[in-house]
Amino acid sequence: MTDDAQIEVTVIGGLHQIEAAEWDRCACPETGSGRPIDPFTTYRFLKALEDSGSVGVGTGWEPRHVLARRDGQLIGVMPCYAKNHSQGEYIFDFNWAHAYENAGGAYYPKLQAAVPFTPATGRRFLTAEGCDDVGMSALIQGAVQLAAQNELSSIHATFCTEAEAIAGAQMGLLHRTGQQFHWYNDGYADFDGFLGALSSRKRKAIRKERRVAQGFGGVIHQFTGDQIQPEHWDAFWQFYQDTGMRKWGQPYLSREFFDIAQAELRDDILLIMCERDGHWVAGAMNLIGRDTLYGRYWGCQEDHPCLHFEVCYYQAIDYAIANGMARVEAGAQGQHKLARGYLPTPVHSLHWIADPGFRDAVARFVTAEREAVDQDIEVLTEYGPFRKNGGEDEGREAE
Structure with missing residues (x-):
C-alpha cells in the first residue's frame, strides 16, 4: 500500500x-x-x-x-x-x-x-x-x-520521457541523460526537400550513397500490415540471427516472436526488404508509432556497398515524409548517422539506489555525465549536415 x-x-x-x-x-x-x-x-x-x-x-x-x-x-x-x-x-x-x-x-x-x-x-x-x-x-x-x-x-x-525524468527527479530519483541520433521532419514535401536543407557537400554525398545502394542489382520493397507474409519473416529471421550473433553473442528475440508478430503486430510494423535474383538478401524491421518511425533491426545475407544506409536511414526518411511523421528514431549509438541528417538528441532515465553511500557516488557521476552529454550534443549539432542559419552554401550551382 x-x-x-x-x-x-x-x-x-x-x-x-x-x-x-x-x-x-x-x-x-x-x-x-x-x-x-x-x-x-x-x-x-x-x-x-x-x-x-x-x-x-x-x-x-x-x-x-x-x-x-x-x-x-x-x-x-x-x-x-x-x-x-x-x-x-x-x-x-x-x-x-x-x-x-x-x-x-x-x-x-x-x-x-x-x-x-x-x-x-x-x-x-x-x-x-x-x-x-x-x-x-x-x-x-x-x-x-x-x-x-x-x-x-x-x-x-x-x-x-523528458517530462517523466523531470517529475521523477522532483520525487528524489536520479536523472541520467544519454544521447541518440534522431531525424526530424521540418515539413518536407519529399526527400529532395530534405536534401535541400543540407549543405551542398552532404547533399551530394547522400545522393551518391543512394545511387550506389540502389544499384545493388535488385529491388527494395516496403511492406506493412497484410502486405507482410510469413516468407518475409523466414528471411528476416536469418538476417536477425546474423546481426544478433555478431553484436550480442546470441539473438535476444526468439523465432516464435516473429510468428506472433505476423499474427498480432503486423499493422505496427514496417518491413523494408531487399530482393535480388528472386531471393531476399537484406532487410530492416521498423515499428510504427503515431508520429514516429522506430528503426529496430537490420541484417543481410549479402554485403552491398551503402545498402545498410539506404535501408535503415534513407528508406525510413522516405516513409516518414510520405506518411507525415514527425521523426525517425534510428536506435542506439552511431555518430555516422549525423552525416545522414540524424541529429544528436538527449535520452533520459531515472534511477533509485538503495544504499545511501552508493547513491551519493552515482549522483555525482550522473551530474558530471549530464554536463558532458550536453556539451557533446552542442558540438555535434554545430557540425551537423544542415546549412547554417538557413542560408545557401557555396557550390550548389555545380551540384
Whole structure:
C-alpha cells in the first residue's frame, strides 16, 4: 500500500494476469482516436515478448509489472522486470555494477522499468487519463517498496520521457541523460526537400550513397500490415540471427516472436526488404508509432556497398515524409548517422539506489555525465549536415 489508503499497488508476474483492454487504457489511452503513440508499451507487443519466451524464466528478464489501483480502478501500470544482468538495456550500468560488487555489495538482481531490448523513448509510468501525477507517484512508491522488500539494489527506468525524468527527479530519483541520433521532419514535401536543407557537400554525398545502394542489382520493397507474409519473416529471421550473433553473442528475440508478430503486430510494423535474383538478401524491421518511425533491426545475407544506409536511414526518411511523421528514431549509438541528417538528441532515465553511500557516488557521476552529454550534443549539432542559419552554401550551382 502507498500512503494514500485508497490506492493499492500490486505486482504481477506476467501480462496473462491482466486483461488487454485494462492495460491499454493506461498504456495507450489515445488509441480511440487512431494508432498508439508508442507501439512498444502496448499489451500486444509486451505480451508477444512473454509468449515467445524472449523474456521470462532463463532470460534474465522476469516480468514484475507494477499496477496501481484507486478504489479498485486501474490508474497506472509500469512494465517492469527483475534482472540478473545488464544486457539488452542500451543505457548501461555495467560500471556501477562492478563498483558496487567490488565494494562487497550485490548489485543483481535489480528492477528494470523498460521495454526489453528497445532503446526507444516512451512513457514508463503508464497512467490513465487524468491520473498522471497520482499514478506516477503510486507506481514509484510501489516499485521502491517492492525493491526494499526483496532487498534489491536499485530500480532503473530507462528511455523514459523528458517530462517523466523531470517529475521523477522532483520525487528524489536520479536523472541520467544519454544521447541518440534522431531525424526530424521540418515539413518536407519529399526527400529532395530534405536534401535541400543540407549543405551542398552532404547533399551530394547522400545522393551518391543512394545511387550506389540502389544499384545493388535488385529491388527494395516496403511492406506493412497484410502486405507482410510469413516468407518475409523466414528471411528476416536469418538476417536477425546474423546481426544478433555478431553484436550480442546470441539473438535476444526468439523465432516464435516473429510468428506472433505476423499474427498480432503486423499493422505496427514496417518491413523494408531487399530482393535480388528472386531471393531476399537484406532487410530492416521498423515499428510504427503515431508520429514516429522506430528503426529496430537490420541484417543481410549479402554485403552491398551503402545498402545498410539506404535501408535503415534513407528508406525510413522516405516513409516518414510520405506518411507525415514527425521523426525517425534510428536506435542506439552511431555518430555516422549525423552525416545522414540524424541529429544528436538527449535520452533520459531515472534511477533509485538503495544504499545511501552508493547513491551519493552515482549522483555525482550522473551530474558530471549530464554536463558532458550536453556539451557533446552542442558540438555535434554545430557540425551537423544542415546549412547554417538557413542560408545557401557555396557550390550548389555545380551540384
